[in-house]
Amino acid sequence: MKNVKAYAAHAAEKDLEPFTIDRHEPGPEDVEIEILYCGICHSDIHTARNEWGGTKYPVVPGHEIVGKVTRVGNKVQKYKEGDTVGVGCFVDSCGNCESCEAHQEQYCLNGPTATYNSPSPLDKEITTFGGYSTHIVVKEDFVLKISDKLPLNAVAPLLCAGITTYSPLKNWNVKKGDKVGVVGLGGLGHMAVKLASSMGAEVTMLSRSPEKEKDANELGAAHFELTTSEENMKKLAGSFNFIINTVSAQHDYNQYLSLLKTNGVMVLLGVPPKPSEVQAGQLILKRRSLVGSLVGGIKETQEMLDYCAEKGIVSEVEMINIDQINEAYERTLNSDVRYRFVIDMKSLKNQN
Ligand code: NAP
Ligand code: ZN
Numbered sequence: 001m002k003n004v005k006a007y008a009a010h011a012a013e014k015d016l017e018p019f020t021i022d023r024h025e026p027g028p029e030d031v032e033i034e035i036l037y038c039g040i041c042h043s044d045i046h047t048a049r050n051e052w053g054g055t056k057y058p059v060v061p062g063h064e065i066v067g068k069v070t071r072v073g074n075k076v077q078k079y080k081e082g083d084t085v086g087v088g089c090f091v092d093s094c095g096n097c098e099s100c101e102a103h104q105e106q107y108c109l110n111g112p113t114a115t116y117n118s119p120s121p122l123d124k125e126i127t128t129f130g131g132y133s134t135h136i137v138v139k140e141d142f143v144l145k146i147s148d149k150l151p152l153n154a155v156a157p158l159l160c161a162g163i164t165t166y167s168p169l170k171n172w173n174v175k176k177g178d179k180v181g182v183v184g185l186g187g188l189g190h191m192a193v194k195l196a197s198s199m200g201a202e203v204t205m206l207s208r209s210p211e212k213e214k215d216a217n218e219l220g221a222a223h224f225e226l227t228t229s230e231e232n233m234k235k236l237a238g239s240f241n242f243i244i245n246t247v248s249a250q251h252d253y254n255q256y257l258s259l260l261k262t263n264g265v266m267v268l269l270g271v272p273p274k275p276s277e278v279q280a281g282q283l284i285l286k287r288r289s290l291v292g293s294l295v296g297g298i299k300e301t302q303e304m305l306d307y308c309a310e311k312g313i314v315s316e317v318e319m320i321n322i323d324q325i326n327e328a329y330e331r332t333l334n335s336d337v338r339y340r341f342v343i344d345m346k347s348l349k350n351q352n
Contacts, residue, residue: 001025001032005348006133007322008058012050015326018351019058021129023137024122028075031143033085038131039064039157039315040341041187042248043271045329047117051273055117062131063089063115064159064342066152076140084152086144086305087136088159089295090114091128092121095141103299105142132322134349144302147309154314157187157340158305160295161315165192165244166304167296168267169199174242176200181236181243183227183256185212186332187315188246188269190339193219194313196244204240206256209335219316233259238286240264250274257282257290265289315340321347 001023008019026032044061046052065087069079079085093100093108100108113121116130130136146155165188174180180201182192189205197203197220204223205216213224225232236259243256243266250272257266257278268290278290296304308314316339320328328341 001135001137004133004135005351006060006129007325007348008060008132009048010058012048012055016048016132016329019060021060021133023129023135026071026073026137028073029140030073030137031069031076031079031085031140032071032135032137033065033067033087033143034070034135035065035067035131035133035345037066037153037156037345038062038343039160039187039317040325040328040332040343041160042332043160044130045332046248046271046273048329052271056127059117059127060129060132061116062133063087064156064161065115065131065136066146066156066159067136067345070135072140078140078145079143084146084148086146086155086159087115087131087138087142088144088163088301091138091142103297105297106294132325132343132348134345142298144298144305146305149309150312150314153319153342153344154317155305155308156342157191157315157317158308159301161187161191161340162195162308163296163301163304164188164269164293165246166195166307167300168244168269168293169196170300171293172242172265172267174199174201177202178241179204179239179261181206181240181256181259182221182246183207183243184246184248184270185209185216185339186246186248186335186337187340189244190219190316192244192246193221197221198311198313201242204236206243206259215338227255238262243267244269246270248272250276252276253290254279254282257288260286260288262286263288265291268292315342317342319344322351323347
C-alpha cells in the first residue's frame with residue numbers, strides 16, 4: 001500500500017506531524033487492516049522522545065490497534081475481509097526459539113519485531129511503523145480476534161495496557177483474597193485495578209494524586225492510599241502479597257518494597273528512563289522478590305481479550321482526533337488522563 005496516512009515524530013524534541021508511509025503489499029500469510037482506533041501508551045512517548053535511546057526517526061508510534069480486515073493473503077486461514085481484529089506490541093518473532101515455542105514471543109531469543117521502531121523482518125534497513133496510521137499489514141499469527149460485543153475504542157488499550165497487567169497477575173498466580181497494591185493510576189494502573197479486582201484480589205490503589213480516589217474505587221479498588229503521605233506509607237508496611245508498579249518516571253523502589261509481606265513480590269511494569277537503586281536488605285530481610293514483566297505472548301493476549309469480552313472489561317478512554325496528539329502527550333505526562341487516550345482514526349483518514 002502506497003501513501004498510507006500516518007503521524008510521525010522526526011526528532012526527540014519535535015511535535016508529531018502528518019507523514020505518509022508505504023506499507024508492504026500483503027504477502028500470502030499477511031492481513032491488511034484498516035485501523036479504527038489506536039491507544040496512546042506512555043511507551044509511545046518514551047520512544048517518540050528517545051528517552052530510552054535507540055529511536056530511529058521518523059518514528060510512527062502506536063501499539064494498541066483495533067481495526068477491520070480489508071485484505072488477506074491466499075494462505076491466511078483465521079481471518080477474512082470485514083473481521084474485527086487487533087494488533088499489539090509486536091508483529092513478528094523467530095518462531096522457533098525456546099521462548100517462541102513456549103508461546104512467549106515477547107521474549108523471543110532472537111528479538112521480537114516490535115510494532116514500531118524495530119528493524120522490519122522483511123528488510124532490516126526498514127523500520128516498522130506503528131498504529132498512528134490508517135492501515136497496517138501484519139502476519140496472521142500476530143493478529144488477534146476481537147469480539148464485537150464491547151465498544152471497540154475502549155478495547156484498543158487492552159492490546160498493551162490490558163495484556164501487560166493481565167500477564168503478571170496470571171504468572172504470579174494472583175487469586176481471590178490476595179492483597180494487591182497497584183502503584184500509579186494511569187493507563188496500565190487502571191487496567192491492573194480492573195483485572196486484579198475481577199480475579200477476586202483486594203486491591204489498594206497507591207497514588208500521588210488525591211483527586212483520583214473516587215475513580216480508583218469505581219474501577220474496583222477497595223482502598224486508596226496517598227503515597228505522598230509518610231504516615232500512610234508507614235502504616236502500610238508489610239501489607240501486600242503482590243505489588244504492580246506502573247510508574248513511568250524514576251522513583252524510589254525501596255519505598256514500595258517495604259510494603260510487601262514476607263515472600264511478597266513486586267513486579268515492575270513501568271520503564272523509567274533513569275535507573276534507581278535497590279537496597280538488598282529490603283529483599284533479604286523478608287525474602288521479597290523484585291521482578292519485571294513485558295507485555296504477554298499472542299496466545300495469552302487472545303486469552304486476555306476473551307476473558308475481558310466475557311467479563312465486560314474495557315479501558316476507560318478519552319477519545320481524541322489525530323491533530324490533538326501532541327496535547328495528549330503533554331496531558332499524559334502531567335498524569336491528566338482518565339485513563340487512556342485513544343485516537344479516532346477517522347480523523348486521520350478524513351484529514352486533507
Ligand atoms: P501513564 O498512563 O502515564 O501512567 C503512569 C502513572 O504513574 C501516572 O498516572 C501516575 O499515577 C504515576 N506516576 C507518573 N510519574 C510519577 C512519578 N514521578 N512518581 C510516582 N508516580 C508517578 O503511563 P502508562 O501508559 O500506564 O505506562 C506506564 C509505564 O509502563 C511507562 O514507563 C511505559 O513505558 C511502561 N510500559 C511497560 C510495558 C511492559 O511491557 N512492561 C508495557 C506498556 C507500558 P498517579 O497520578 O496515580 O501517581
Ligand atoms: Zn504500550
